[in-house]
Amino acid sequence: MSERTRIKRIPKRGHYDRETIDAILDEAFICHVGFVVDGQPYVIPTAFGRVGDTLYIHGSSASRMLRELSKGVKACLTVTHVDGLVLARSAFHHSINYRSVVVLGRARPVDEDAEKIDALRVITEHIVPGRWAEVRWPSEIELKATSVLSMQIDEASAKVRSGPPVDDDDDLALRVWAGVLPLAIGTGEPIADEFTDPAAAAPEYVANYRRPR
Amino acid sequence: MSERTRIKRIPKRGHYDRETIDAILDEAFICHVGFVVDGQPYVIPTAFGRVGDTLYIHGSSASRMLRELSKGVKACLTVTHVDGLVLARSAFHHSINYRSVVVLGRARPVDEDAEKIDALRVITEHIVPGRWAEVRWPSEIELKATSVLSMQIDEASAKVRSGPPVDDDDDLALRVWAGVLPLAIGTGEPIADEFTDPAAAAPEYVANYRRPR
Numbered sequence: 001m002s003e004r005t006r007i008k009r010i011p012k013r014g015h016y017d018r019e020t021i022d023a024i025l026d027e028a029f030i031c032h033v034g035f036v037v038d039g040q041p042y043v044i045p046t047a048f049g050r051v052g053d054t055l056y057i058h059g060s061s062a063s064r065m066l067r068e069l070s071k072g073v074k075a076c077l078t079v080t081h082v083d084g085l086v087l088a089r090s091a092f093h094h095s096i097n098y099r100s101v102v103v104l105g106r107a108r109p110v111d112e113d114a115e116k117i118d119a120l121r122v123i124t125e126h127i128v129p130g131r132w133a134e135v136r137w138p139s140e141i142e143l144k145a146t147s148v149l150s151m152q153i154d155e156a157s158a159k160v161r162s163g164p165p166v167d168d169d170d171d172l173a174l175r176v177w178a179g180v181l182p183l184a185i186g187t188g189e190p191i192a193d194e195f196t197d198p199a200a201a202a203p204e205y206v207a208n209y210r211r212p213r
Numbered sequence: 214m215s216e217r218t219r220i221k222r223i224p225k226r227g228h229y230d231r232e233t234i235d236a237i238l239d240e241a242f243i244c245h246v247g248f249v250v251d252g253q254p255y256v257i258p259t260a261f262g263r264v265g266d267t268l269y270i271h272g273s274s275a276s277r278m279l280r281e282l283s284k285g286v287k288a289c290l291t292v293t294h295v296d297g298l299v300l301a302r303s304a305f306h307h308s309i310n311y312r313s314v315v316v317l318g319r320a321r322p323v324d325e326d327a328e329k330i331d332a333l334r335v336i337t338e339h340i341v342p343g344r345w346a347e348v349r350w351p352s353e354i355e356l357k358a359t360s361v362l363s364m365q366i367d368e369a370s371a372k373v374r375s376g377p378p379v380d381d382d383d384d385l386a387l388r389v390w391a392g393v394l395p396l397a398i399g400t401g402e403p404i405a406d407e408f409t410d411p412a413a414a415a416p417e418y419v420a421n422y423r424r425p426r
Contacts, residue, residue, distance in 0.1 A: 004253065009276050030295055030309070032245040034254035040217065041247035041254045043291040045313050063222050078256040082243055082398070087419065090349040091337055092359070096243070100258050124304055134389050136303040146305070164406040172408045176347050179405040181419050185295070188395030193377040195385045196392060206300065206394050 004104060005157035015158040024101045024158055025050050025079055027212045029127040033057065034076040035068050048077070049119070049126030050153075055103065056110070056119040058148045066147040069107040077103040077151055085181040088165035089174045095161060097180060103156040107149040119148045129213060130205035185211065217317060218370035228371040237314045237371055238263050238292055240425045242340040246270065247289040248281050261290070262332070262339030263366075268316065269323070269332040271361045279360040282320040290316040290364055298394040301378035302387045308374060310393060316369040320362040332361045342426060343418030398424065 007014025015021070031048045034041055044065050048057045055077060059066045069075055079101045086095035110116050117138060124132045138146065165178050187209050190202035201207070220227025228234070244261045247254055257278050261270045268290060272279045282288055292314045299308035323329050330351060337345045351359065378391050400422050403415035414420065 009273055030293065030311075032247075032256050032258075032291060032293070034245075034247040034256035034289075036249050036252070036254050039249070040287050040317060041249050041289045042317075043245050043247035043256050043289045043315065045245075045291065045293040045311065047309060060222055074253050076247075076254045076256045078245060078258065080243065080245070080258040084401075085341060085422075087341065087344065088348070090351075090355075091333060091345065092349075092351050092355040094337060094340075094344075094348075096260060096340075098243075098258065102256065104253060104255075120304060124307060127307075127309075128298060128300065131300065131307075132304065135301070135307075136305075136384055136387060136389075138303075138305050142303075142305040164404070167408070171349055174349060175410075175413075176349075177403075177405065177413055177415050177419065178409050179403055179415070181403050181415075181422055182401030183398055184401065185396055186399035188297075188397065190390075190392055190394050191377070192390065192392040195380070196390055197388075200388075200390055202390055202392070202394075206390065209298075209394055 002155045005102060005155055007157055007159055013159050013161055015160060021101050021153065021156050021158045022050070024081065024099045027081060028079040031077050031079045033065065035065065035073055037068055047123060047127060049123035051122045053153050055151045055153060056123050056148060058120060058123055058146055061145055061147045063147065066149060069149050070109040070147065072106045072108065075105060075107050075151065082183055083162065084183050086165045087178055087181065089167045089171040089176045089178050093165055093167050095165065097162050099158065099160045101156060101158045103151065103153055105151050105155055107151045110148040110150050113143060116143060116148050119150065128205060130203065215368045218315060218368055220370055220372055226372045226374055228373060234314050234366065234369050234371045237294065237312045240294060241292040244290050244292045246278065248278065248286055250281055260336060260340060262336035264335045266366050268364045268366060269336050269361060271333060271336055271359055274358055274360045276360065279362060282362055283322040283360065285319045285321065288318060288320055288364065295396055296375065297396050299378050300391055300394065302380045302384040302389040302391050306378055306380050308378065310375050312371065312373045314369060314371045316364065316366055318364050318368055320364045323361040323363050326356060329356060329361050332363065341418060343416065
């Protein structure tokens with residue numbers, strides 16, 4: 001935790017232990033990265049992976065976001081899970097159950113081929129555990145066309161809201177249904193592409209995909 | 214569209230018509246807002262609502278984000294839907310099906326009570342259509358404790374990826390399952406709180422909640 005990542009509003013929702021932070025990061029695979037160009041902040045969704053203290057993001061070498069971030073500018077990487085709608089008796093006490101992590105820092109380009117391939121493996125396995133061993137790995141040309149950046153988790157905080165609505169005592173007698181509508185990401189049936197043998201079942205890690213693992 | 218919101222990487226994924234942008238915004242209710250304090254970008258998740266060209270966000274008057282944004286600083290509001298994992302035969306061609314919108318602009322504080330209440334109604338109804346009519350509306354004290362900001366949709370773009378993986382011809386003969394695993398947000402059973410009559414069913418707009426409507 002730093003002064004910049006201390007949760008100021010509703011401090012009891014703030015968490016700074018790595019176990020909480022890592023669990024929230026690892027359940028997600030999309031983050032929103034913030035960076036500044038000419039004074040204008042941009043917030044762009046992108047996939048990521050984590051290993052230890054390191055977060056990896058990647059993309060085309062031509063991506064503006066990756067080119068800007070690779071200069072080592074200040075960045076913010078945020079991950080959010082929406083767990084439910086919190087429906088109170090008063091409009092004021094409506095809320096959302098969520099878990100989020102904010103990581104502040106600077107990204108560093110991963111230039112060396114071996115670390116780059118390892119980072120791509122980390123990202124792939126973070127998103128779809130089991131996938132890397134089955135697919136064709138990056139060629140030299142593909143590696144050159146790919147930018148990989150790392151960001152350290154050393155200035156981070158989590159914020160969590162869970163549980164039922166908290167209504168004012170005076171409102172409890174109102175005849176309004178109050179409670180939580182849980183929300184979660186679910187999977188549909190895997191859709192094989194036209195070049196996949198129609199007799200081939202989707203691999204177990206696809207058919208039984210779930211987060212957290 | 215402006216030069217700042219033109220999709221540069223994979224231009225065919227870019228969309229600038231309001232119909233596409235509004236549909237993506239309206240299916241979501243959480244955005245990630247980017248703003249800059251002392252050169253450091255912050256990206257914070259928050260609920261929002263839309264009516265016409267106006268996006269509304271709200272929160273505690275003590276919130277740092279709202280206090281910063283209410284100064285009229287440059288901001289970025291991003292919304293993302295993750296629609297599926299795109300599993301190709303090569304690591305390189307893996308992707309994610311998604312729909313995102315980026316709105317650039319400056320927020321304006323909504324100070325006048327009537328517009329403020331209307332904005333809170335817009336946010337509530339954007340998140341849970343049907344809810345506003347049933348709940349206790351904000352008191353004068355609650356209104357004072359709440360900050361509402363608006364942001365106009367006049368510099369925005371959408372980016373969409375959909376459909377199967379696009380593999381290299383040379384990889385099509387590989388015996389790897391390739392295709393899409395669809396992902397979507399689903400609802401669980403509504404959980405009434407302890408003060409709700411256990412005999413009372415959750416209202417239809419909760420029991421049959423879905424996005425888009």
